[in-house]
Amino acid sequence: MLIRARVTVTLKNGVLDPQGKAISGSLAALGFAGVDSVRQGKVFDIELNAVDKQSAEADLTAMCDKLLANTVIEDYAVEIA
């Protein structure tokens, strides 16, 4: 079956995110005074063929561990539609 999945990769808590900080500053400059902080991440929309959702999830988790995320600094979440 064709599985559609979304993988979200985010920086771990405590890891400095200078890009997020710059975006936060830019939002403040645009007048969005309420923005407290911004953390930038990545989203991967992946379509894959798998026998079932369970095996797709196992594959997607392995993809995150092996390539999509650097687990030294990043966390990931797998979401199957």
Place this chain on the structure above:
Amino acid sequence: MTTAVILFPGSNRDRDMIAALTKISGRPPLTVWHTETSVPDADLYVVPGGFSYGDYLRSGAIAARSPVMDALKRRADQGRLILGVCNGFQILTEAGLLPGVLMRNAGLKFVCREVKLKVENAGTAFTRHYQKGQILRCPVAHHDGNYFADSETLDRIEGEGRVVFRYAEGTNPNGSINDIAGIVSDKGNVMGMMPHPENLIEAAHGGTDGRALFESALEVVEAA
């Protein structure tokens, strides 16, 4: 001494590295394309700087998963010397040959300038021709040189003397934790560094502070 340079799509400091290795070792290095599943016998393998795969996903991430890296890991296990400079350092961390990660520079800018490096460990295969505490000049040119490791890893590499070079005299260009500019693996045969020693090896470069790094590795190999 036989040297080899690993090439990826987007490597661009390979020519400088090849010139330096040729001048210092007396013969041109072998070159190995990233699709190779084995690497020729060599005493020193160098992963040069550049923007392999356009820095897609993360700097060095795609290159680190290319076929040649499995072969390079086998050479590392044999105790061969491996040096990664700039993007090469990023690739070695992404491949798991060195701990930690190189993140976006804290100042967000690409930094191309000269920095000062302090030799923290003059006992490695790459630094035996330096003195501990010696201050070197060395150019840097990178966007993702901000070294980071979790506190446990950091304690371990600091405790084991594996921080080889630190940015000195307030010249940390990228926000690296503990001013780390270069580290070695647990066995000491794999080194990664952001600065470019290959660009300071002859008078025409304006200095020769980088030369001793290659001479150290050469001497280690010849003595073996």
